[in-house]
Amino acid sequence: MGKQEILDKLRDTIVTQNISGCKAAAQEALDAGISPVEAIDGGLSVGMKIVGDKFEAAEIYLPQIMMSAKAMNAAMEVLTPELEKQKIGEGGGGITTAITFVQEGDIHDIGHRLVSTMLGANGFKIVDLGVDVPIDSIMDEIKKLKGQKVMLAGSSLMTTSMLGQKDTIEALKEEGLRDSVKVMFGGAPVTQKWIDEIGADATAGNAAEAVRVALELMK
Ligand code: HCB
Numbered sequence: 001m002g003k004q005e006i007l008d009k010l011r012d013t014i015v016t017q018n019i020s021g022c023k024a025a026a027q028e029a030l031d032a033g034i035s036p037v038e039a040i041d042g043g044l045s046v047g048m049k050i051v052g053d054k055f056e057a058a059e060i061y062l063p064q065i066m067m068s069a070k071a072m073n074a075a076m077e078v079l080t081p082e083l084e085k086q087k088i089g090e091g092g093g094g095i096t097t098a099i100t101f102v103q104e105g106d107i108h109d110i111g112h113r114l115v116s117t118m119l120g121a122n123g124f125k126i127v128d129l130g131v132d133v134p135i136d137s138i139m140d141e142i143k144k145l146k147g148q149k150v151m152l153a154g155s156s157l158m159t160t161s162m163l164g165q166k167d168t169i170e171a172l173k174e175e176g177l178r179d180s181v182k183v184m185f186g187g188a189p190v191t192q193k194w195i196d197e198i199g200a201d202a203t204a205g206n207a208a209e210a211v212r213v214a215l216e217l218m219k
Contacts (some may be wrong), residue, residue, distance in 0.1 A: 006032055007043040010075065014047025015054075017067035019074050026075035036079040037086060037208045040114065044072050045206070048110070052188075072110055083114075084121045088211045095147040096218045099141050101129035103154055103168070106161035109206070111187060117151055118207040124151075135164065135171045135180060142177055151182040151218060153210065159189050166198040182217040186210060 001009075006029050013022035022044075029039040051068045073181045100116040102109055109131045120126045127145075129137060142150060156162040165185045172178040183200040199205045201217055204210035 001028070001032070003032065003034060006034060007039070007046075010039055010043025013075075014044055014071050015050050017064060017071055019071045022071035023074040023078055026078040030078065030082060035086070036082040036208075039079060041206050041208070044075055048072065069110060076110075076113075077131065078216045080117060083117050086118065086121055086208075088208060088215070096124050096151060096214075097127055097145055098124040098146075098151050098153050098214065099127045099129060099138065100153045100202040101133040101138060101155070102131040103156045103161040103164035104132055105164065106156055106158055107131045108155070108157035108187070110147050111157070111165070112155040114203075114207040115155065115210045118211050119153060122211045122215070124214065130216050135168050137194075138168060139171055139175055139177065142172075142181055143175075146180075149218060150180065151184065151214060153214065154183070154185050156168075156185070156187040156190065162187070162189050162194070163170065164201065165190070165194075169198050169200055182214075184210065184213055184217065 006025065007024045010022065010029060013025050026039060029043070048068065051060065051065055055065055069143060100112060101118065112131070116126050116128050127141060129141065138152065145196045154165060154168065156165055169183065172181065184202045185195060185200050186204050190203050192203060195213045200214045204213045
């Protein structure tokens with residue numbers, strides 16, 4: 001089977017909620033020499049985008065999305081050990097701590113976990129605050145790391161929780177912490193225009209790009 005066919009198979013197993021098929025296709029991708037990043041970006045994420053669009057069009061409902069997410073997680077069990085070996089660069093000149101989190105009100109964690117894994121694989125020390133994280137917890141964590149090189153890598157998958165990114169920047173300013181951290185925000189609805197509008201430092205469209213952007217920010 002050719003590379004594109006395997007990527008299409010990964011996509012289709014997500015769309016059809018085929019959990020065991022998705023895991024098997026992930027293994028097939030690795031066996032065919034496809035990198036885990038390519039399998040995710042060219043296969044699994046494409047499937048997730050289709051699932052999201054179908055949900056928006058009321059062609060499928062929440063239980064189906066949950067099954068697609070399970071299929072993605074099953075594939076990630078196979079891909080994560082390989083992902084952890086994907087070196088793009090070295091932790092931004094000296095050890096940088098990346099505080100990773102999903103904004104309050106949002107439990108979408110697939111992209112967040114991917115970004116955390118890839119940053120960790122590339123020399124960043126990860127403090128993973130998980131999902132549905134209140135801004136106060138983020139501020140507390142930054143204060144604990146005073147004097148160290150710190151960046152924030154926050155995710156929002158919903159337009160509602162994305163507003164929390166703006167509030168996070170405001171809170172950083174109020175606490176006098178804005179100049180002590182670099183801030184990268186991501187997630188499907190996040191655009192460069194939004195980043196400029198709220199005064200964050202950067203965004204990235206996928207986990208590999210997130211590593212490149214983070215390394216550049218921490219130079
Ligand atoms: Co969810 N959901 N969902 N969902 N969901 C979305 C996000 C919608 C866009 C679907 C739609 O309507 N088209 C929509 C949000 C609409 C909006 O706000 N405009 C939506 C909704 C509405 C909801 C609920 C409210 C549904 C309901 O209950 N009625 C509910 C919300 C619950 C809550 O959070 N409070 C809900 C629930 C769910 C689950 C639980 C069924 C499941 C999540 C499972 C989980 O994460 N454990 C789910 C899923 C899977 C999705 C879609 C289909 C896929 C998301 C995903 O995992 N993508 C999503 C549709 C979509 O996004 N197009 C849909 C794959 C990952 C790899 O991509 O974008 O997360 P990613 O991350 C990338 C990239 O953005 C970047 O790198 C990552 C890796 O490549 N990146 C960063 C991410 N974070 C970064 C941080 C950085 O610093 C830098 C880069």
